[in-house]
Amino acid sequence: xxxxxxxxxxxxxxxxxxxxxxxxxxxxxxxxxxxxxxxxxxxxxxxxxxxxxxxxxxxxxxxxxxxxxxxxxxxxxxxxxxxxxxxxxxxxxxxxxxxxxxxxxxxxxxxxxxxxxxxxxxxxxxxxxxxxxxxxxxxxxxxxxxxxxxxxxxxxxxxxxxxxxxxxxxxxxxxxxxxxxxxxxxxxxxxxxxxxxxxxxxxxxxxxxxxxxxxxxxxxxxxxxxxxxxxxxxxxxxxxxxxxxxxxxxxxxxxxxxxxxxxxxxxxxxxxxxxxxxxxxxxxxxxxxxxxxxxxxxxxxxxxxxxxxxxxxxxxxxxxxxxxxxxxxxxxxxxxxxxxxxxxxxxxxxxxxxxxxxxxxxxxxxxxxxxxxxxxxxxxxxxxxxxxxxxxxxxxxxxxxxxxxxxxxxxxxxxxxxxxxxxxxxxxxxxxxxxxxxxxxxxxxxxxxxxxxxxxxxxxxxxxxxxxxxxxxxxxxxxxxxxxxxxxxxxxxxxxxxxxxxxxxxxxxxxxxxxxxx
Numbered sequence: 001x002x003x004x005x006x007x008x009x010x011x012x013x014x015x016x017x018x019x020x021x022x023x024x025x026x027x028x029x030x031x032x033x034x035x036x037x038x039x040x041x042x043x044x045x046x047x048x049x050x051x052x053x054x055x056x057x058x059x060x061x062x063x064x065x066x067x068x069x070x071x072x073x074x075x076x077x078x079x080x081x082x083x084x085x086x087x088x089x090x091x092x093x094x095x096x097x098x099x100x101x102x103x104x105x106x107x108x109x110x111x112x113x114x115x116x117x118x119x120x121x122x123x124x125x126x127x128x129x130x131x132x133x134x135x136x137x138x139x140x141x142x143x144x145x146x147x148x149x150x151x152x153x154x155x156x157x158x159x160x161x162x163x164x165x166x167x168x169x170x171x172x173x174x175x176x177x178x179x180x181x182x183x184x185x186x187x188x189x190x191x192x193x194x195x196x197x198x199x200x201x202x203x204x205x206x207x208x209x210x211x212x213x214x215x216x217x218x219x220x221x222x223x224x225x226x227x228x229x230x231x232x233x234x235x236x237x238x239x240x241x242x243x244x245x246x247x248x249x250x251x252x253x254x255x256x257x258x259x260x261x262x263x264x265x266x267x268x269x270x271x272x273x274x275x276x277x278x279x280x281x282x283x284x285x286x287x288x289x290x291x292x293x294x295x296x297x298x299x300x301x302x303x304x305x306x307x308x309x310x311x312x313x314x315x316x317x318x319x320x321x322x323x324x325x326x327x328x329x330x331x332x333x334x335x336x337x338x339x340x341x342x343x344x345x346x347x348x349x350x351x352x353x354x355x356x357x358x359x360x361x362x363x364x365x366x367x368x369x370x371x372x373x374x375x376x377x378x379x380x381x382x383x384x385x386x387x388x389x390x391x392x393x394x395x396x397x398x399x400x401x402x403x404x405x406x407x408x409x410x411x412x413x414x415x416x417x418x419x420x421x422x423x424x425x426x427x428x429x430x431x432x433x434x435x436x437x438x439x440x441x442x443x444x445x446x447x448x449x450x451x452x453x454x455x456x457x458x459x460x461x462x463x464x465x466x467x468x469x470x471x472x473x474x475x476x477x478x479x480x481x482x483x484x485x486x487x488x489x490x491x492x493x494x495x496x497x498x499x500x501x502x503x504x505x506x507x508x509x510x511x512x513x514x515x516x517x518x
Contacts, residue, residue, distance in 0.1 A: 032064050040069040045171035054171075056151035056160045057084070057118075057128040063169050071167040073132070074142030077226060080118060088120040094228025095125065097236050098135075098220075099206050101494040103213045104285070104336045105329050111492050112136070112219060116227065117239060126243035127152045129194060137218040141226050150194070152243065157250030159192065159243070161185040175247045176254060179274065180265070187488035191275040191347040192251060193244040196236060197489060199277045199346040202284065203233025204337045205495070211285060241346065248351045252358060256409050258393035266360065266409055270352050270369055272384035275345035276483055278496070281307075281315075282338035288312035292472050295343045297460065297509070299370045299377040301352060302453045311465040315339070318469040322477070323500030327493035340496045342479045344378050362411040364446050368439035371449040372432050375456065375509040376475075379482055382432035389425070389433070391417035415440055452511065460514035471516040474503045 032055070035041070035048035040063045043051055051059060061084040062076060063069070070076040081090055096116045103109040114132045119125040130149040135141060147164040153174070161172035161183070173183035175192030189195050198204045207213050209232075220230055255261035268274060279296070281289040290312050294304035319333055326332035352370075355361050373380040391414070394405040403420030406413040419440050427433035439445060460468060480496050483489055490496065504518040 032060060038064045039066045040064075040169060042069075043169050043171065045173075051171070053155065054153055054160060055155045056153040057123065058149050058151040058160065058162050058169070059153075060084075062164075069167050069169070070164070071145070072142060073144040073147055073164075073226065076147065076164060077142075084118075084120050086121040088118075091225070092229055093120060094118045095231040095235075096220075096227035096229075097206060097231040097233065098213055098216045099233075100213055100215070101205050101492040102329065103205075103215050105326065105332055105494070109215055110134070111494075112213075112215065114227070115236060117231075118228075123152075124239075124242065126194070126239040126246070129243075135219060135223070137215070137222040141223050150189075152246060157246055157253075159189075159194070159247050161189070175251060179251065190487070191244075191248075191269065191345065191351070193247045193275070193347045194240045195275070195489075196240040197276070197278050197495075198233065199237055199240065200279065201234070202280065202282075202337050203237065204278065204280055204335060204340065206233030206236070208233040241350070244347050245350060245354075248347065248354055252351070252354055252360070256358075256360060258408060261393070263390045263392060263406065263409055263414070264387055267355070267390055267414075268387060269348040270355060270361070270366060271387040273344060273348065273378050273380075274351075275347045276342045276378070276487065276489055277345045278340050279343045280335070280337040280340050282334075282336075285336050287338070289315040289338050292460070292468070293341075294457070295377070296341045296472065296476065297377070297457065298374055298453050299344060300349055301366065301370050302374075302450060304453065304457065308457060308460045308468065310469055314466040315469050318466060318473055319497075319499070321470075322473050324473075324497045325499075326497050329494055334497055335494075339476075340480075341476045342378055342483045342496075359411070360409045361414060364444060365411060365415055365440070367446045367449045368436065371439060371452065372435050373508075374449075374453060375511050375514075378479055386432055386436055389418055389421045389436075390414075391421065456509075456511050456514055459512065460509075463514055468514070471509060471514075473499065474501055474507055474516055475509060477501045478503055478505065478507060 033052040035052055038048060041048065043063060051063070061080055066079050066083040070079050081093065094116050096114050098112055098114055100109055100112045102111055112135045114135055116130050117125040118128055128151040130147050132141060132144060132147060145166045149162040149164060150159045153160050156174065158175035160174050161178065163170045163172060172185045177183045178186040178189040179192035180186065198206065202208065202211065207216060220227060252266065255266035279293060281291065281293055289310065291307040291309045293307040297308070298304055324333050326335060352366055356363055356366055369383065372383045372386065391404045391406045396402065396405045396407060403417050403424060406417050419437065422433055422437040425433060427437060477499050507516055507518045509515070510517045
């Protein structure tokens with residue numbers, strides 16, 4: 001499923017408020033590298049000389065070409081239509097989707113947001129996204145002077161993050177900087193990709209498959225020329241996945257290069273949760289919860305198709321006993337698609353797949369890592385801490401005395417380096433380090449890991465329904481609170497329910513019995 005209840009959040013990217021752009025005439029492609037011809041010269045966060053090397057649609061069409069800088073959103077749209085008309089039909093050149101965390105459950109919804117794309121020429125829709133926050137039917141959005149944007153750079157394959165603020169553009173940085181959390185956009189775009197928090201059906205707070213948002217019709221009636229055609233969560237998910245596949249491929253290529261990358265950064269999404277998505281147990285509006293989804297229990301890499309069946313009445317009784325409410329919405333005990341839970345992000349899942357298909361790690365290595373503390377598929381500090389055992393790039397000693405050096409990232413080199421490093425640490429029995437060492441020292445043990453997962457799920461399925469639900473609510477509560485308190489991803493409190501449960505931070509489901517361990 002998609003991740004949060006929500007949107008492509010480009011929020012977390014801050015820009016300065018004032019300043020005027022000088023006007024200059026822009027020409028064709030030859031002018032894109034000559035700063036003296038740029039239409040916008042007061043660009044923040046980057047020198048004009050560095051800007052000349054950027055080739056994303058925002059830099060190219062809104063900043064470099066044309067005459068003068070847009071003063072507001074209407075001027076921005078008009079400039080795109082004038083400077084970038086190839087293959088586009090006005091009125092159908094843009095696609096806009098509307099998302100709201102409260103439109104279906106609040107009599108007075110107030111947080112409609114939009115995500116717009118524009119595909120012209122030969123580029124795809126995933127090449128440029130922008131978002132407007134707090135959109136209302138009664139305003140003239142053409143007068144908006146704050147827009148958050150991101151676009152794929154053809155030179156690097158990475159996303160560039162931009163803010164348009166009062167007729168000035170500010171460059172926030174790129175995917176690598178966001179993933180390294182060295183720019184403000186990294187607070188939301190933690191993996192350096194496109195953020196759509198609900199990355200799968202039913203796209204909780206988006207329109208999709210007849211699940212229209214109350215109020216969205218009025219927004220399109222009021223702002224049609226500024227929105228273009230109407231999209232939904234289903235088609236946006238495809239674009240997000242396409243864009244993230246492009247960004248992660250470029251990121252992997254940079255991090256596998258010993259001259260500029262590090263092994264820890266290259267492998268991080270395998271060991272640690274970089275991004276978070278939100279999923280739900282409910283599959284239709286206000287439908288009963290009849291199972292605990294597999295992704296709430298184990299990593300999707302293990303390929304478990306079905307969750308664990310539960311009694312719907314037991315779920316309702318359990319959330320009542322847990323004091324569950326939807327913050328800010330009187331009388332609500334659950335979101336419109338029930339049982340929202342944070343899950344391992346689609347970006348991280350796709351990244352691990354790319355590590356395997358790129359020949360950096362093999363499937364056995366990936367499962368060896370993911371099988372550590374596997375009942376915590378999202379937030380496992382124990383598994384994430386093992387990344388410290390990763391080697392560095394360099395020239396290995398002829399006698400292999402320095403286990404933490406590899407010439408390049410290959411399955412054999414990485415396995416041998418981790419085994420040597422873990423062995424040298426002399427891990428205590430029962431620790432995550434000892435578990436990973438045992439896994440890596442046993443060739444072709446993927447089927448054994450799968451058998452452990454299957455046995456765990458079987459133990460879950462044989463537990464009394466109410467006991468299982470109570471325990472899963474406790475682990476879900478921990479994950480929700482961790483997302484709320486350690487990330488910038490929950491912009492609105494209605495996105496996830498809250499409970500009054502008191503749960504130890506170490507609580508998790510036992511891998512053998514499926515019972516809660518604190």
